Amino acid sequence: MKLSRRNWWFLAIVLAALILITLIAAPQNTNSNIGSTYNRSPSGYGAWYAFMEKQEIPIKRWQKPLDKLPGINNNQPTDTPATLLRVNSEITESWLNSGEQKWIEKGNSLVILGIKEPVTKANFTTKQESPFGKVEISTTRRKAINQKIQQRLGDRFGAIVWEEKIGKGKVIYATTSYLGANAYQDEPGNYKLLAELVSEDSKLIWVNEYIHGYKDRETIVAENNEGWVSYLAKTPLFAAFIQLIIILLILILANLRRFGQPIKLTTPSVNNSEAYIQALAGVLEKAETREFVLDTIGKEEQLQLQKALGLGQIPVAEETLVNAWVEQTGRTAIELEQVLQIQSKKRRLSEQELLNWLEKWQQIRHSIVNFRS
Known part of the structure:
Protein backbone atom coordinates (compact mmCIF):
# COMPACT_ATOMS: atom_id res chain seq x y z
CA MET A 1 0.00 0.00 0.00
CA ASN A 29 0.58 8.20 41.01
CA THR A 30 -1.65 9.02 43.98
CA ASN A 31 0.70 7.60 46.61
CA SER A 32 -2.05 5.13 47.53
CA ASN A 33 0.28 3.31 49.91
CA ILE A 34 0.51 6.29 52.29
CA GLY A 35 -1.17 5.32 55.55
CA SER A 36 -1.15 1.57 54.91
CA THR A 37 -0.34 -0.65 57.89
CA TYR A 38 1.66 -2.84 55.48
CA ASN A 39 3.90 0.11 54.56
CA ARG A 40 7.17 0.31 56.53
CA SER A 41 8.30 3.63 55.03
CA PRO A 42 8.00 6.87 57.08
CA SER A 43 4.54 7.49 55.61
CA GLY A 44 3.20 4.04 56.54
CA TYR A 45 1.28 2.96 59.64
CA GLY A 46 2.94 -0.39 60.33
CA ALA A 47 4.51 0.73 63.63
CA TRP A 48 1.22 2.18 64.92
CA TYR A 49 -0.63 -1.06 64.03
CA ALA A 50 2.00 -3.03 65.98
CA PHE A 51 1.56 -0.57 68.87
CA MET A 52 -2.19 -1.24 68.92
CA GLU A 53 -1.68 -5.03 68.89
CA LYS A 54 0.83 -4.75 71.73
CA GLN A 55 -1.79 -2.87 73.76
CA GLU A 56 -4.20 -5.77 73.01
CA ILE A 57 -6.69 -3.39 71.43
CA PRO A 58 -9.04 -5.30 69.04
CA ILE A 59 -7.94 -4.07 65.63
CA LYS A 60 -8.16 -5.70 62.20
CA ARG A 61 -7.36 -4.84 58.60
CA TRP A 62 -10.39 -4.32 56.29
CA GLN A 63 -9.64 -5.68 52.80
CA LYS A 64 -13.07 -5.61 51.16
CA PRO A 65 -15.13 -2.91 49.41
CA LEU A 66 -16.90 -0.51 51.76
CA ASP A 67 -20.35 -1.88 50.87
CA LYS A 68 -19.36 -5.17 52.53
CA LEU A 69 -19.06 -3.60 56.00
CA PRO A 70 -21.31 -5.42 58.50
CA GLY A 71 -24.54 -3.50 58.90
CA ILE A 72 -23.88 -0.89 56.20
CA ASN A 73 -26.64 -2.08 53.87
CA ASN A 74 -29.43 -2.89 56.33
CA ASN A 75 -31.59 -1.09 58.85
CA GLN A 76 -30.69 -3.30 61.82
CA PRO A 77 -29.27 -1.50 64.90
CA THR A 78 -25.60 -1.99 65.75
CA ASP A 79 -25.01 -4.43 68.63
CA THR A 80 -21.24 -3.93 68.68
CA PRO A 81 -20.12 -0.37 67.85
CA ALA A 82 -17.19 -0.34 65.43
CA THR A 83 -14.74 2.21 64.07
CA LEU A 84 -13.37 2.36 60.54
CA LEU A 85 -10.06 4.23 60.07
CA ARG A 86 -9.41 5.69 56.63
CA VAL A 87 -5.99 7.29 56.02
CA ASN A 88 -5.09 9.58 53.09
CA SER A 89 -8.66 9.73 51.82
CA GLU A 90 -8.07 13.02 49.95
CA ILE A 91 -11.74 14.04 50.10
CA THR A 92 -13.61 16.97 51.57
CA GLU A 93 -15.34 16.40 54.90
CA SER A 94 -18.81 16.98 53.45
CA TRP A 95 -18.67 13.91 51.21
CA LEU A 96 -20.17 10.82 52.81
CA ASN A 97 -22.26 8.40 50.79
CA SER A 98 -25.67 7.29 52.02
CA GLY A 99 -24.35 3.90 53.19
CA GLU A 100 -21.67 5.51 55.34
CA GLN A 101 -24.17 8.01 56.72
CA LYS A 102 -26.60 5.30 57.84
CA TRP A 103 -23.78 3.15 59.23
CA ILE A 104 -22.56 6.05 61.39
CA GLU A 105 -26.09 6.97 62.54
CA LYS A 106 -26.43 3.48 64.08
CA GLY A 107 -23.66 4.27 66.57
CA ASN A 108 -20.50 3.47 64.61
CA SER A 109 -17.54 5.81 64.11
CA LEU A 110 -15.56 6.84 61.03
CA VAL A 111 -12.08 8.36 61.43
CA ILE A 112 -10.72 10.12 58.34
CA LEU A 113 -7.10 11.34 58.29
CA GLY A 114 -6.11 13.64 55.45
CA ILE A 115 -8.96 16.12 54.98
CA LYS A 116 -7.98 18.97 52.67
CA GLU A 117 -8.76 22.15 54.60
CA PRO A 118 -7.42 25.65 53.71
CA VAL A 119 -3.75 26.51 54.30
CA THR A 120 -3.15 28.96 57.19
CA LYS A 121 -0.21 31.00 58.47
CA ALA A 122 0.62 28.39 61.08
CA ASN A 123 4.12 26.88 61.14
CA PHE A 124 4.39 23.69 59.12
CA THR A 125 5.74 21.64 62.05
CA THR A 126 4.23 22.28 65.49
CA LYS A 127 4.00 20.55 68.87
CA GLN A 128 0.38 20.47 70.03
CA GLU A 129 -0.66 19.89 73.65
CA SER A 130 -2.98 16.92 74.31
CA PRO A 131 -4.07 14.76 77.27
CA PHE A 132 -1.47 12.22 76.08
CA GLY A 133 1.46 14.60 75.89
CA LYS A 134 2.83 16.61 72.99
CA VAL A 135 1.65 15.65 69.51
CA GLU A 136 3.82 16.55 66.53
CA ILE A 137 1.87 17.90 63.54
CA SER A 138 3.35 18.61 60.10
CA THR A 139 0.80 20.67 58.18
CA THR A 140 -0.39 24.26 57.96
CA ARG A 141 -3.99 23.24 57.13
CA ARG A 142 -6.62 24.05 59.75
CA LYS A 143 -10.41 23.75 60.08
CA ALA A 144 -12.30 26.92 60.92
CA ILE A 145 -14.11 26.51 64.25
CA ASN A 146 -17.93 26.54 64.22
CA GLN A 147 -20.80 25.34 66.41
CA LYS A 148 -21.30 22.08 64.53
CA ILE A 149 -17.93 20.61 65.41
CA GLN A 150 -16.03 19.69 68.56
CA GLN A 151 -12.30 20.41 68.44
CA ARG A 152 -10.09 17.54 69.67
CA LEU A 153 -6.72 19.08 68.78
CA GLY A 154 -5.85 22.54 67.49
CA ASP A 155 -4.39 25.97 68.07
CA ARG A 156 -5.25 29.62 67.45
CA PHE A 157 -5.27 29.04 63.69
CA GLY A 158 -8.05 26.44 63.87
CA ALA A 159 -8.76 22.76 64.46
CA ILE A 160 -6.37 20.00 63.42
CA VAL A 161 -8.52 17.14 64.73
CA TRP A 162 -12.26 17.55 65.28
CA GLU A 163 -15.43 15.48 65.42
CA GLU A 164 -18.98 15.82 64.25
CA LYS A 165 -21.96 13.91 65.63
CA ILE A 166 -24.19 12.04 63.17
CA GLY A 167 -27.11 10.25 64.80
CA LYS A 168 -25.78 7.90 67.47
CA GLY A 169 -22.32 7.83 65.91
CA LYS A 170 -19.68 10.33 64.90
CA VAL A 171 -17.07 11.22 62.30
CA ILE A 172 -13.59 12.33 63.37
CA TYR A 173 -11.54 14.31 60.88
CA ALA A 174 -7.88 15.35 60.80
CA THR A 175 -6.10 17.71 58.41
CA THR A 176 -2.99 15.50 58.41
CA SER A 177 -2.68 11.98 57.04
CA TYR A 178 0.51 11.39 59.08
CA LEU A 179 -0.89 11.55 62.64
CA GLY A 180 0.22 7.97 63.43
CA ALA A 181 2.81 7.47 60.69
CA ASN A 182 6.02 5.46 61.16
CA ALA A 183 7.96 8.75 61.14
CA TYR A 184 6.51 9.53 64.60
CA GLN A 185 7.60 6.37 66.43
CA ASP A 186 9.56 8.57 68.84
CA GLU A 187 6.48 10.72 69.53
CA PRO A 188 4.33 8.63 71.92
CA GLY A 189 1.71 11.36 72.08
CA ASN A 190 0.85 10.83 68.41
CA TYR A 191 0.23 7.09 68.76
CA LYS A 192 -1.71 7.40 72.00
CA LEU A 193 -3.96 10.16 70.64
CA LEU A 194 -4.84 8.18 67.51
CA ALA A 195 -5.43 5.05 69.63
CA GLU A 196 -7.88 7.03 71.77
CA LEU A 197 -9.71 8.48 68.74
CA VAL A 198 -10.40 5.06 67.18
CA SER A 199 -11.17 3.11 70.36
CA GLU A 200 -13.00 5.44 72.74
CA ASP A 201 -16.54 4.38 71.71
CA SER A 202 -15.87 1.09 69.89
CA LYS A 203 -15.21 -2.53 70.68
CA LEU A 204 -13.84 -3.32 67.21
CA ILE A 205 -11.52 -1.27 65.01
CA TRP A 206 -10.96 -1.73 61.29
CA VAL A 207 -8.20 -0.12 59.23
CA ASN A 208 -9.28 0.35 55.62
CA GLU A 209 -6.57 -1.38 53.55
CA TYR A 210 -8.80 -1.87 50.53
CA ILE A 211 -8.24 1.78 49.50
CA HIS A 212 -4.49 1.03 49.49
CA GLY A 213 -4.91 -1.88 47.07
CA TYR A 214 -4.90 -4.77 49.55
CA LYS A 215 -7.64 -7.36 49.13
CA ASP A 216 -8.45 -10.62 50.87
CA ARG A 217 -8.73 -13.88 48.95
CA GLU A 218 -12.52 -13.77 48.65
CA THR A 219 -12.42 -10.28 47.12
CA ILE A 220 -9.61 -11.20 44.71
CA VAL A 221 -11.49 -14.23 43.44
CA LEU A 256 -9.69 2.88 -0.08
CA ARG A 257 -8.19 -0.34 -1.35
CA ARG A 258 -6.88 -3.68 -0.13
CA PHE A 259 -3.69 -3.93 1.84
CA GLY A 260 -1.99 -5.68 -1.10
CA GLN A 261 -1.47 -9.18 -2.39
CA PRO A 262 -1.29 -11.95 0.20
CA ILE A 263 2.25 -13.02 1.03
CA LYS A 264 2.98 -16.67 1.52
CA LEU A 265 4.16 -17.37 5.05
CA THR A 266 7.52 -19.05 5.38
CA THR A 267 7.95 -21.97 7.72
CA PRO A 268 9.69 -20.73 10.85
CA SER A 269 12.96 -22.39 11.68
CA VAL A 270 13.04 -24.73 14.64
CA ASN A 271 14.42 -23.05 17.75
CA ASN A 272 16.34 -25.40 20.02
CA SER A 273 15.03 -24.04 23.34
CA GLU A 274 16.92 -26.52 25.49
CA ALA A 275 20.27 -25.61 23.96
CA TYR A 276 19.50 -21.92 24.38
CA ILE A 277 18.57 -22.37 28.04
CA GLN A 278 21.73 -24.37 28.73
CA ALA A 279 23.89 -21.75 27.02
CA LEU A 280 22.25 -18.94 28.99
CA ALA A 281 22.71 -20.87 32.23
CA GLY A 282 26.40 -21.31 31.43
CA VAL A 283 26.85 -17.59 30.83
CA LEU A 284 25.06 -16.69 34.08
CA GLU A 285 27.15 -19.20 36.01
CA LYS A 286 30.45 -17.84 34.68
CA ALA A 287 29.34 -14.25 35.35
CA GLU A 288 28.18 -15.28 38.88
CA THR A 289 24.98 -13.29 38.44
CA ARG A 290 23.08 -15.25 41.06
CA GLU A 291 21.07 -12.16 42.01
CA PHE A 292 19.48 -12.20 38.53
CA VAL A 293 18.61 -15.89 38.90
CA LEU A 294 17.25 -15.28 42.40
CA ASP A 295 15.00 -12.42 41.23
CA THR A 296 13.78 -14.07 38.00
CA ILE A 297 13.05 -17.54 39.39
CA GLY A 298 11.70 -16.10 42.64
CA LYS A 299 9.06 -13.99 40.89
CA GLU A 300 7.95 -16.91 38.69
CA GLU A 301 7.82 -19.37 41.62
CA GLN A 302 5.79 -16.86 43.65
CA LEU A 303 3.35 -16.36 40.75
CA GLN A 304 2.95 -20.12 40.20
CA LEU A 305 2.31 -20.64 43.92
CA GLN A 306 -0.27 -17.82 43.86
CA LYS A 307 -2.07 -19.50 40.93
CA ALA A 308 -2.02 -22.87 42.68
CA LEU A 309 -3.64 -21.29 45.75
CA GLY A 310 -6.42 -19.81 43.64
CA LEU A 311 -5.38 -16.16 44.05
CA GLY A 312 -5.34 -15.35 40.33
CA GLN A 313 -2.53 -13.89 38.23
CA ILE A 314 -2.42 -10.37 39.67
CA PRO A 315 0.44 -10.16 42.23
CA VAL A 316 -0.83 -10.02 45.80
CA ALA A 317 0.80 -8.90 49.04
CA GLU A 318 3.23 -11.37 50.61
CA GLU A 319 1.10 -11.57 53.77
CA THR A 320 -1.97 -12.57 51.73
CA LEU A 321 0.06 -15.28 49.95
CA VAL A 322 1.47 -16.64 53.22
CA ASN A 323 -1.97 -16.72 54.90
CA ALA A 324 -3.53 -18.57 51.96
CA TRP A 325 -0.68 -21.09 51.89
CA VAL A 326 -0.95 -21.80 55.63
CA GLU A 327 -4.73 -22.11 55.40
CA GLN A 328 -4.68 -24.56 52.47
CA THR A 329 -1.67 -26.73 53.37
CA GLY A 330 -1.72 -26.60 57.17
CA ARG A 331 2.02 -25.94 57.24
CA THR A 332 3.75 -23.19 59.22
CA ALA A 333 4.05 -19.67 57.85
CA ILE A 334 7.77 -19.42 58.64
CA GLU A 335 8.62 -22.02 55.98
CA LEU A 336 7.34 -19.80 53.15
CA GLU A 337 8.35 -16.51 54.81
CA GLN A 338 12.02 -17.60 54.94
CA VAL A 339 12.05 -18.27 51.20
CA LEU A 340 10.39 -14.92 50.41
CA GLN A 341 12.75 -13.03 52.73
CA ILE A 342 15.80 -14.42 50.92
CA GLN A 343 14.29 -13.25 47.65
CA SER A 344 13.33 -9.76 48.92
CA LYS A 345 16.74 -9.03 50.51
CA LYS A 346 18.48 -9.68 47.15
CA ARG A 347 21.84 -10.24 48.81
CA ARG A 348 24.69 -12.05 47.07
CA LEU A 349 24.33 -15.81 47.65
CA SER A 350 26.90 -18.54 47.39
CA GLU A 351 26.28 -21.37 44.95
CA GLN A 352 25.31 -23.73 47.79
CA GLU A 353 22.91 -21.16 49.30
CA LEU A 354 21.25 -20.71 45.91
CA LEU A 355 20.84 -24.48 45.53
CA ASN A 356 19.36 -24.72 49.03
CA TRP A 357 16.93 -21.91 48.19
CA LEU A 358 15.81 -23.70 44.98
CA GLU A 359 15.34 -26.94 46.94
CA LYS A 360 13.08 -25.14 49.43
CA TRP A 361 10.91 -23.84 46.57
CA GLN A 362 10.68 -27.41 45.27
CA GLN A 363 9.50 -28.58 48.69
CA ILE A 364 6.85 -25.85 48.75
CA ARG A 365 5.58 -26.95 45.31
CA HIS A 366 5.41 -30.57 46.48
CA SER A 367 3.39 -29.50 49.55
CA ILE A 368 0.72 -28.04 47.24
CA VAL A 369 0.68 -31.21 45.06
CA ASN A 370 0.38 -33.46 48.12
CA PHE A 371 -2.42 -31.31 49.52
CA ARG A 372 -4.36 -31.43 46.24
CA SER A 373 -4.00 -35.23 45.99
Missing part, protein backbone atom coordinates in the same frame (compact mmCIF):
# COMPACT_ATOMS: atom_id res chain seq x y z
CA LYS A 2 1.41 3.40 -1.04
CA LEU A 3 0.52 6.63 0.73
CA SER A 4 0.97 10.12 -0.62
CA ARG A 5 3.19 12.57 1.23
CA ARG A 6 0.12 14.49 2.37
CA ASN A 7 -1.43 11.33 3.83
CA TRP A 8 1.80 10.50 5.67
CA TRP A 9 1.80 13.95 7.27
CA PHE A 10 -1.84 13.52 8.23
CA LEU A 11 -1.14 10.09 9.79
CA ALA A 12 1.85 11.49 11.73
CA ILE A 13 -0.28 14.31 13.18
CA VAL A 14 -3.00 11.86 14.25
CA LEU A 15 -0.47 9.55 15.91
CA ALA A 16 1.13 12.46 17.77
CA ALA A 17 -2.29 13.60 19.00
CA LEU A 18 -3.17 10.10 20.21
CA ILE A 19 0.12 9.77 22.09
CA LEU A 20 -0.37 13.20 23.70
CA ILE A 21 -3.92 12.35 24.78
CA THR A 22 -2.72 9.05 26.27
CA LEU A 23 0.00 10.79 28.28
CA ILE A 24 -2.38 13.46 29.59
CA ALA A 25 -5.17 11.03 30.43
CA ALA A 26 -2.89 8.43 32.01
CA PRO A 27 -3.61 7.88 35.70
CA GLN A 28 -1.20 9.67 37.98
CA ALA A 222 -14.74 -12.25 43.05
CA GLU A 223 -13.08 -9.38 41.16
CA ASN A 224 -11.07 -11.70 38.91
CA ASN A 225 -14.27 -13.39 37.71
CA GLU A 226 -15.41 -10.28 35.86
CA GLY A 227 -15.79 -10.37 32.08
CA TRP A 228 -12.72 -9.95 29.88
CA VAL A 229 -14.16 -6.80 28.27
CA SER A 230 -14.62 -4.99 31.59
CA TYR A 231 -11.18 -6.16 32.73
CA LEU A 232 -9.54 -4.93 29.52
CA ALA A 233 -11.27 -1.56 29.88
CA LYS A 234 -9.44 -1.00 33.20
CA THR A 235 -5.97 -1.58 31.73
CA PRO A 236 -3.71 0.50 29.44
CA LEU A 237 -4.31 -2.17 26.77
CA PHE A 238 -7.76 -0.73 26.19
CA ALA A 239 -6.37 2.67 25.15
CA ALA A 240 -3.80 0.96 22.90
CA PHE A 241 -6.55 -1.17 21.33
CA ILE A 242 -8.69 1.90 20.58
CA GLN A 243 -5.69 3.67 19.05
CA LEU A 244 -4.95 0.66 16.85
CA ILE A 245 -8.53 0.61 15.56
CA ILE A 246 -8.38 4.34 14.76
CA ILE A 247 -5.05 3.96 12.90
CA LEU A 248 -6.41 1.07 10.83
CA LEU A 249 -9.52 3.08 9.90
CA ILE A 250 -7.35 6.04 8.85
CA LEU A 251 -5.16 3.82 6.68
CA ILE A 252 -8.19 2.24 5.03
CA LEU A 253 -9.88 5.58 4.37
CA ALA A 254 -6.63 7.07 3.06
CA ASN A 255 -6.23 4.40 0.39
